[in-house]
Amino acid sequence: MKFDTPKFMPGGDHFILVQFGDDASIDLNFMALGLTAAIKAEEVTGVVDTNPSYNSLVVEYESDDISYADLQTELAHLIDGLGSVENLELDSRLAYLPVVYLDPWTRDCVADYSEKIAPREYDPDFVADVNGFEDAKQLARIHSGTEHWVVAVCSTPGLPLMRALDPRCAITSPKYNPPRTWTTLGAIGVGGLSSSIYTTPGPGGYNLIGRTPVPLWDPRQRHPVFKDRVVLLDAADRVKFVPISEEEFEYTEARVADGSYEFNITAYQRFSVGAYKKWVSSLNQDGQF
């Protein structure tokens, strides 16, 4: 639920946590991202960094430049200035990421887990079952049918934690238990009510449903898109997955490798929470892609 007033809590000596509510309602994330944008626009003295999440925001500050109490006052003031969540508008880029759904590489990864750790059904079939979809192909259709809202970039570098904007495309699934010890690089995972993309080949617990050849981060900033940034996506961006074939994957992978891949990101839209809510209420919730 949404708190009547946001809660402020200290995180050690140079962090403050602002929490807007305690569930995963998307409005809480909009507020957290609205506050993030306001902090940047105001260039609040003493703020070092911001780290938004589902329903909260962690602000790192320099205690020599601003006290906890003053920062809390400033943040409360900015939150008032945002007004009601319906009034929020956020700059929101839209990244088109090609994906091979039901790909052979994550299939191998799941098979490997099934053999070495615990037997398990092929993830896309499992997720399709759990959500009452016709089959894994419909899972792909539904997952790629909606824009995904980047709630936060976290866990590993560049990893976007996302949720479906179209409520008709909500997918839920339990996570691996126990988790995998490794994951295919670029795998698309679904778990809980989120999607994510594995930007390192490390452990993970989301169900693997596809793979993208597009890199989400580059510490060496080789490609022009990383000229002023190390990770591709920010919180409040959106992702639209575009289903491709394995041949197209290989073509794209080769262009990524030789540095000629062109990222497909549009940056001319502002996300309107009011318009979003209106659109959600206009949808026929029984309709399905």
Place this chain on the structure above:
Amino acid sequence: MIYDEPKFLPGGDRFIEMELGNELNFDLNFLVHSLSAKIREAEITGLIELLPNMASIVISYDPDLISFSDLKREVLGHYHNMGSLEGMELLSPIYYIPVLYCDPVTRGCWEDYCAKIGEKEYDCDVLVRLNNLDGYEQLARIHSGTEYWVAALGFYPGLASLIALDPRCRLTAPKYNPPRTWTAKGTIGYGGSVTCVYPANTPGGYQMIGHTPVPVCDMDQRLPAFSQDLALLRPGDRVRFFPVGQEEYDYVERRVTAGDYVHNVAHYAKFSIRAYHEWLETLDMKERF
């Protein structure tokens, strides 16, 4: 160019063609539609209808209620009160439309033309050759790599003229000469630097590069997307095509026939001119998808 002052040209006794410029320029088209919205809101007595297009607006009026010169004066007044283009934003829904590129349906239509009217190079080959593309895959990648702006409706009910928002994806194509006597409904056409979806089985001259089973016009208003209107698209909307294979194409077609196809439209982003101009600056025009 955008004219310093728009031209008001008489069209018989009850039409005026207002020319705002003479080129295919997105800003100009945005200006056309913003001005049209403003004129409509003003509810000028005697003004019957507006027909905005690429760089002009045809105004139909009742000469018994308003004279040519009074109408010109009023419209010009609204034009001068528009304010700067940079500050304009427009809530713009985006439609996601699946396409089977270089498909059998349009190939059949081309073959029929060659047999009955005259021999002609296969349309996809024309596009590949004139735009120095690698092949059909690159044609699909580039055509589907951009959002399209609905610049105008006209010529035939439900027929929208779409211009690429990403200038790296602008292709060029000549028109059929002489034109075809028929085109399959759902054909994706490309003519000049404009693309379109044929809303019905009409004559036409654009090169045919693909086919969609998704209807953009429905006189019988069978599908939910048409409950309020016969045509899907309006000027100021956006369209994004995504390539599909024959299997997915067949699936969509089955759902359209069954009457339960759900059009994919996200209606919560505002198109920002300022942000669009900034984004254009970031693009490397030498690069291609």
Place this chain on the structure above:
Amino acid sequence: MALSVEVIKAGLETSVQDFPGRYGFWEQGFPPSGPFDMWSFRLANVLVGNGPEAAGLECQFMGPTLRFSEDCVVAFTGAEMNPTLDGEAFPMWESVAVTAGQVLACGFARVGARAYLAISGGIDVPTVLGARATFHMAGVGGMEGHALKDGQSLNVGAGAGAGAGVPGRRVKQDCRPAISDNKEWQIEVVQGPNDDWIADDGIERFLTSEWKLQARSNRTGYRLEGPDWIFADKASAKGPEHGEHPSNILDHGYPVGSINLCGQTPIILVNDAPSAGGFINPFTVPSAAFWKLAQSKPNDIYRFRRVSVDEAQELRRSIDRLCAVESIA
């Protein structure tokens, strides 16, 4: 009992139309449609006592054969198609009492090309996008979106006009359009919108030449045959997005009545024409001259007379004044 009209023979392209046609959907690609010779159509409604919005039939070149199920009042205006009622000559430009079961038949138009039939009460078909006018290309309006077919049955409204129809009323001779079998016409035109794409001597040539109406002409477009047009520099010194030919322009809306120059073929865009496209419109035929177009036949000769916007509007007003009860004797 409700009146219905049985279509024994549909004739050549007979359709339900209403005046002024379909408005408010032009931007979605729907032309106005509606009666081509508005003058004759409107007077037909006045004769039978209908309001101006009542739907009637437009008959092209050869009219239909109809049987009326109930008594009613009917009027036939426009081209002379030798209408008969149960075999007896049926007077034109007059309201006539028809009794149940009588059959109205038409032949080929001897003088003029299009005739109009109004029935007291108006033809009752569903309105589509605000009008009963037929736009056959999109299958919208009229009888299921198309021209009449043999065997159909038309419903007639019980509206304001029904019962108000009084037989024996005639349109005064000098209040009717002067439809004749003279194969030459003088057609008014207003210069513009794209007259500056034509060289001065090209304008002169257009206004002083004879233009022949081609056979492949209909409510979608009237194709003219005549000398080549001469283009101004502007028609070539333009960006590539306009198109290669001098007559190509960046897509723009087409005023109804535009003389649309497609290459070297001028096509007058009339009631069912496309709403927009990529060719220039150097001249426009004003509303007041539409009856002349409607009543001409293939191979007729046109000579165009230039008028100003003001003059064109005054001509329209003068026709409007004649489409009223004052024109009835």
